[in-house]
């Protein structure tokens with residue numbers, strides 16, 4: 388009996404082995420999504436072109452001088468020597484090799500064209516078509532240098548909501564537009580982040596226009612105080628692992644621990660507050676007393692005055708329960724009722 392079972396097991400094992408091997412075989416013959424050469428072209432540019440260096444690229448014409456000047460003055464620019472150990476960056480690092488683009492472009496031809504009132508242009512078609520690349524390939528142009536090791540804040544990029552949702556580096560960092568119109572500084576100023584984010588998150592504009600809101604429009608706090616656009620290991624690209632920590636980094640007095648806690652409701656401030664904005668005072672999700680009446684029934688106070696007992700049911704509960712986030716001081720009955 389025992390032997391039969393063993394033989395049977397061996398039989399099943401063999402069948403399993405064959406299935407697994409068959410699986411490996413199909414893996415071996417499966418084709419890449421795109422021929423490797425096409426893929427290289429996507430990232431590197433025309434494979435028949437040569438790298439010629441920024442000097443050669445730009446010696447014949449001065450049309451891109453603003454970009455070049457600001458580029459050279461930027462952190463990516465010339466102060467990075469080979470000795471610094473940093474990757475040396477030039478126009479071709481992102482746009483691809485340029486020899487075909489400047490073929491036949493001599494200072495003489497530029498001068499001739501100028502005489503006829505023509506603007507000489509290099510052959511843009513031979514560069515990487517950055518604008519029309521798939522977003523992941525656009526980002527790879529940056530990530531070949533800005534690896535997670537070199538640029539620490541990009542550690543969580545690949546798993547982040549933005550990378551997953553086809554947002555690329557250049558949607559937010561428009562390098563050459565900055566050089567052309569802005570200046571050499573590529574860092575993102577906190578005060579500019581809201582406009583950067585609103586390009587795509589219009590629903591958030593609405594929230595920050597509500598009567599009660601965090602002072603983001605006033606530029607007193609910023610999207611990047613709470614979110615990291617490059618991706619985090621937390622929900623909703625939050626910088627902190629819990630909502631409570633996200634909030635108490637600024638509202639430390641609400642952190643506790645308190646002798647009398649409001650059960651565990653204050654572990655998630657979103658139980659009662661909206662993080663961006665609300666039609667109700669103090670960013671509350673609902674007006675009082677309705678906010679409280681979701682979980683509590685109202686009560687009469689010990690007072691004999693009807694007006695007051697009514698008020699306990701129908702007015703702001705926090706007029707009396709003013710320490711709603713927790714307190715160390717017991718109420719008259721010795722319990723934690725958040726009165727003071």
Ligand code: HEC
Pocket residue numbers: 441451454455458476477478479480481482516517518557561562563564567
């Ligand atoms: C770090 C990467 C990077 C470097 C370095 C770089 N560029 Fe760009 N450049 C881009 C990206 C991204 C775009 C936007 C994509 C597009 O519009 O095709 C762009 C766009 C441009 C444009 C079109 C601008 C416009 O207004 O539409 C020009 C011209 C240009 N770059 C020239 C240069 C020159 C000249 C240099 C060197 C001095 C240079 N770039 C270096 C990434 C780079």
Ligand code: HEC
Pocket residue numbers: 462463467473474475476477480481528529530531532533537538556557560562573574
């Ligand atoms: C050839 C390598 C290389 C490529 C490609 C590259 N970078 Fe950079 N980048 C650098 C180096 C080196 C610096 C300067 C050192 C630093 O600040 O990390 C830099 C600096 C920056 C800065 C400014 C950082 C600061 O604190 O001043 C930004 C922003 C930036 N790069 C974004 C990009 C984006 C977006 C792309 C893709 C379009 C890109 N880079 C492509 C090498 C590169």
Ligand code: HEC
Pocket residue numbers: 526529530533538541544549554555556557558559560573574575576580611615616617
């Ligand atoms: C959704 C918008 C967004 C995307 C996409 C994005 N970034 Fe950023 N990046 C920012 C913001 C905002 C900052 C400012 C720093 C912060 O997070 O507070 C920043 C900062 C940086 C910095 C440091 C310079 C500084 O301003 O301090 C570098 C370098 C950088 N990003 C590179 C990249 C690269 C490379 C990619 C693509 C892999 C990328 N970023 C994608 C928004 C973005």
Ligand code: HEC
Pocket residue numbers: 548549552554555558559580583584585586587588610611614615616622623624625
């Ligand atoms: C180019 C468009 C674009 C820009 C610019 C952009 N985002 Fe996003 N963002 C998206 C997309 C697409 C998603 C994923 C779909 C969604 O949740 O709406 C997303 C998702 C998010 C999420 C939700 C993540 C989740 O887990 O649900 C947050 C938070 C966020 N973005 C914050 C920001 C901030 C902060 C900025 C500015 C620094 C910004 N975004 C700029 C396109 C953009």
Ligand code: HEC
Pocket residue numbers: 580581584585588591595601603608609610611612613614623625630633657662663
């Ligand atoms: C005070 C902290 C804080 C600030 C400042 C802030 N957010 Fe948020 N944001 C949050 C929290 C917390 C959530 C998570 C909400 C949830 O889980 O439902 C969130 C969620 C989001 C989402 C996901 C969709 C949604 O509404 O739930 C987007 C997109 C977003 N924020 C974008 C932004 C942008 C853009 C800015 C700046 C204009 C900004 N946030 C400023 C705390 C903040």
Ligand code: HEC
Pocket residue numbers: 599600601602607608609612613630633634635636637638656657660661662668669670671
């Ligand atoms: C970067 C700092 C910062 C963070 C993080 C932060 N807040 Fe605030 N909060 C502020 C500032 C500043 C004000 C405005 C205070 C004022 O006007 O005096 C404010 C105001 C408030 C108000 C009162 C609004 C009103 O209408 O008076 C509430 C409620 C609030 N925050 C809740 C939260 C919650 C919930 C979170 C987490 C999602 C949070 N805060 C995260 C800085 C922050």
Ligand code: HEC
Pocket residue numbers: 631634635638641642649652653654655656657658659660669671675705711712
């Ligand atoms: C059970 C509901 C509830 C929860 C949960 C809650 N709050 Fe509140 N919070 C309120 C109410 C109600 C008010 C308004 C009190 C008032 O008007 O006097 C308020 C007001 C505030 C204010 C502005 C007034 C002040 O006291 O400074 C801040 C800031 C605040 N809450 C932060 C937080 C933070 C941070 C958390 C999470 C740790 C949190 N709240 C969780 C109900 C709540």
Ligand code: HEC
Pocket residue numbers: 649650651652658659675678679680681682683704705708711722723724725
């Ligand atoms: C999401 C549900 C929820 C909301 C909203 C809420 N509470 Fe509570 N509250 C609780 C829980 C749970 C307890 C703990 C009950 C217990 O220990 O028996 C509690 C305890 C209390 C206590 C102490 C009662 C006791 O028996 O010890 C008071 C007072 C109180 N809440 C007042 C309020 C007020 C005022 C509001 C509105 C600003 C409010 N609560 C909003 C869930 C909530």
Ligand code: HEC
Pocket residue numbers: 676679680683684685686688695698699700701702703704705706707708718719720721722724726
């Ligand atoms: C006029 C002041 C006042 C108002 C308004 C008020 N309370 Fe109270 N509440 C008290 C007092 C006083 C106690 C008893 C304190 C003690 O135990 O010492 C109490 C006790 C409680 C308790 C615990 C005992 C019980 O009866 O269940 C809860 C829960 C509570 N209140 C919720 C609320 C809610 C919800 C509101 C708003 C609808 C509210 N209170 C409005 C004064 C008030």
